[in-house]
Amino acid sequence: DGGITQSPKYLFRKEGQNVTLSCEQNLNHDAMYWYRQDPGQGLRLIYYSQIVNDFQKGDIAEGYSVSREKKESFPLTVTSAQKNPTAFYLCASSMGLAAETQYFGPGTRLLVL
Amino acid sequence: AQSVTQLGSHVSVSEGALVLLRCNYSSSVPPYLFWYVQYPNQGLQLLLKYTTGATLVKGINGFEAEFKKSETSFHLTKPSAHMSDAAEYFCAVSDRSNYQLIWGAGTKLIIKP
Numbered sequence: 001d002g003g004i005t006q007s008p009k010y011l012f013r014k015e016g017q018n019v020t021l022s023c024e025q026n027l028n029h030d031a032m033y034w035y036r037q038d039p040g041q042g043l044r045l046i047y048y049s050q051i052v053n054d055f056q057k058g059d060i061a062e063g064y065s066v067s068r069e070k071k072e073s074f075p076l077t078v079t080s081a082q083k084n085p086t087a088f089y090l091c092a093s094s095m096g097l098a099a100e101t102q103y104f105g106p107g108t109r110l111l112v113l
Numbered sequence: 114a115q116s117v118t119q120l121g122s123h124v125s126v127s128e129g130a131l132v133l134l135r136c137n138y139s140s141s142v143p144p145y146l147f148w149y150v151q152y153p154n155q156g157l158q159l160l161l162k163y164t165t166g167a168t169l170v171k172g173i174n175g176f177e178a179e180f181k182k183s184e185t186s187f188h189l190t191k192p193s194a195h196m197s198d199a200a201e202y203f204c205a206v207s208d209r210s211n212y213q214l215i216w217g218a219g220t221k222l223i224i225k226p
Contacts, residue, residue, distance in 0.1 A: 031212060040219070041121060042217055042218040043216040044216075045213065047181070059223075088154075090156055093156075097212055099162075099164040100212065101159045104158070105156050105157050106155055
């Protein structure tokens with residue numbers, strides 16, 4: 001069954017800690033995305049990647065980092081530099097063309113202890 | 114720059130009544146247009162999209178939307194609301210040269226019994 005998986009579902013971060021959110025897809029999609037969702041603000045793009053070993057900053061990349069070593073995987077690290085990390089994080093993938101649908105994972109909710 | 118405006122952060126309708134969720138966009142070129150739905154604590158799912166061809170687009174769950182270039186609108190409608198339609202709905206736009214999406218802030222649809 002093809003799709004996108006994100007883990008964990010909930011993640012707790014302590015002050016000064018880096019945490020990594022996992023995103024895996026088996027749709028054979030070239031493009032992958034990370035979004036941050038806050039109430040009333042829609043989705044804001046953090047990073048995106050069109051191909052393996054290449055990624056680009058989105059609108060709110062500060063305090064985040066990513067890697068794309070495999071086509072299937074696009075992990076997001078929330079660093080200690082991100083001072084307000086509490087949010088719902090969504091990973092998506094697509095064929096990478098403008099008309100193509102983005103498919104979303106179930107999301108990870110990050111909370112600060 | 115492209116932008117998307119969804120009128121009304123919350124829309125409340127009675128079960129069986131018409132659903133109308135408004136989306137207006139600004140774009141210098143004819144865009145691709147999308148509606149997604151998000152159920153609580155889940156990822157987003159595509160409802161429908163307009164790329165080319167017929168301006169009235171039918172989607173899943175009985176929803177449809179009409180692309181009106183002269184009004185720069187892509188409003189989402191459903192003739193008869195069902196309790197299961199309660200969710201948040203997002204309109205998104207991409208220009209034809211870029212596969213990134215610009216997202217509206219979302220409209221939460223509330224269904225009254």
